Amino acid sequence: xxxxxxxxxxxxxxxxxxxxxxxxxxxxxxxxxxxxxxxxxxxxxxxxxxxxxxxxxxxxxxxxxxxxxxxxxxxxxxxxxxxxxxxxxxxxxxxxxxxxxxx
Amino acid sequence: xxxxxxxxxxxxxxxxxxxxxxxxxxxxxxxxxxxxxxxxxxxxxxxxxxxxxxxxxxxxxxxxxxxxxxxxxxxxxxxxxxxxxxxxxxxxxxxxxxxxxxx
DNA sequence: ATATAATATCAATATTCATTGATATTTATC
DNA sequence: GATAAATATCAATGAATATTGATATTATAT
Numbered sequence: 230x231x232x233x234x235x236x237x238x239x240x241x242x243x244x245x246x247x248x249x250x251x252x253x254x255x256x257x258x259x260x261x262x263x264x265x266x267x268x269x270x271x272x273x274x275x276x277x278x279x280x281x282x283x284x285x286x287x288x289x290x291x292x293x294x295x296x297x298x299x300x301x302x303x304x305x306x307x308x309x310x311x312x313x314x315x316x317x318x319x320x321x322x323x324x325x326x327x328x329x330x331x332x
Numbered sequence: 333x334x335x336x337x338x339x340x341x342x343x344x345x346x347x348x349x350x351x352x353x354x355x356x357x358x359x360x361x362x363x364x365x366x367x368x369x370x371x372x373x374x375x376x377x378x379x380x381x382x383x384x385x386x387x388x389x390x391x392x393x394x395x396x397x398x399x400x401x402x403x404x405x406x407x408x409x410x411x412x413x414x415x416x417x418x419x420x421x422x423x424x425x426x427x428x429x430x431x432x433x434x435x
Numbered sequence: 436a437t438a439t440a441a442t443a444t445c446a447a448t449a450t451t452c453a454t455t456g457a458t459a460t461t462t463a464t465c
Numbered sequence: 466g467a468t469a470a471a472t473a474t475c476a477a478t479g480a481a482t483a484t485t486g487a488t489a490t491t492a493t494a495t
Contacts, residue, residue, distance in 0.1 A: 234372055235365035237385045242365060249361045255432060256359040257483080258352045262338035262345060265435045269337055274442060282340045287484060289443055308441045308492050323433040329358060330426040332368045360453080377472060390454060392473055411462045411471045 241332070248329060251322055254298045259283060260291050264314065267301065271313035344435070351432060354425055357401045362386060363394050367417065370404065374416035 235241045255261060262281050266272060272280070278288040292312060295301045299318045304311050338344045358364060365384050369375060375383070381391040395415060398404045402421045407414050 233383065235368045235384060241368060242361075245361050245364045245368065249359060249364060252355060252359045256352060256355045258345075258348050259483085261348045261352060261432070261435060265338045265344060265348065268435070275440090280336065281338060284485070285442070286444080286486080290483080293443080305492090308439095310442060319433055323430070326429045326432065327426070329364070329429065330422055332364060332371070362453085378470095387455075388472070389456080389474080393453080396473080408462090411469095413472060 245332065248325055248332070251298060251325065252329070254294060254300065255322075257291070257294075259287070260295055263288070263291060263295065263312075264300065264319075267312060267314045271311050273306075273309040273311050275309070277312065348435065351428055351435070354401060354428065355432070357397060357403065358425075360394070360397075362390070363398060366391070366394060366398065367403065367422075370415060370417045374414050376409075376412040376414050378412070380415065 233239065235245065259281065263277060266277060266280055274285065274288060274292065277283075277292075278285050281288070292301065292303075296303065296312075299315055300322065301312050302315045303313070336342065338348065362384065366380060369380060369383055377388065377391060377395065380386075380395075381388050384391065395404065395406075399406065402418055403425065404415050405418045406416070
């Protein structure tokens, strides 16, 4: 008799739901591009949307998603807002991603 | 002068697009549940939708997505279709996931 | 105070896709 | 061959959300 697994409201199922939440954040090519660009160093918004050939408001939108997930952080310099990666949180995400396969 | 990165149609950008393709497959809790359940051994469709409390057609749909991505495979036994994990492909996916952070 | 530059927010649209209900297909049994 | 069981497919719907255009906010400089 197989052990139950991922039944409704099971512990595993809840685990999977929370993992899906942040997989979802990475499931967007422009967000991955932003994370990739920031790997080269902090950037203001105008540099980001310039480099990636995206509209300003679209980039602001994705930055907000990444910010809310704490994958990135920012500082203000005059009228500029400088974004940079939050490597600590990114590392935690990375670990969770590794667990997906062993779920 | 920062190196360009993830500019439109760049190599990195194409890489990211293809990675997004399979992140997308994992960005669905019911699909993760199926993969999790199959970790305990092969299962026919009726066992899967029974265990997960999902409708038959919904499970068939997700199985097709996983099948198309080659994350799972199947064999037929009478009227039953038995699904099982394709561990080789899953391992490759896993490796790609690891690269996301270092993109 | 006004004007300008940089960024964020908001409303509307479009697209993708999970979900549902109904039907088709396949295999086995009588 | 007719019926039943298991699975797959199809069309329609609804929800989530990326994208766009317009506007608001914030900070600086004149």
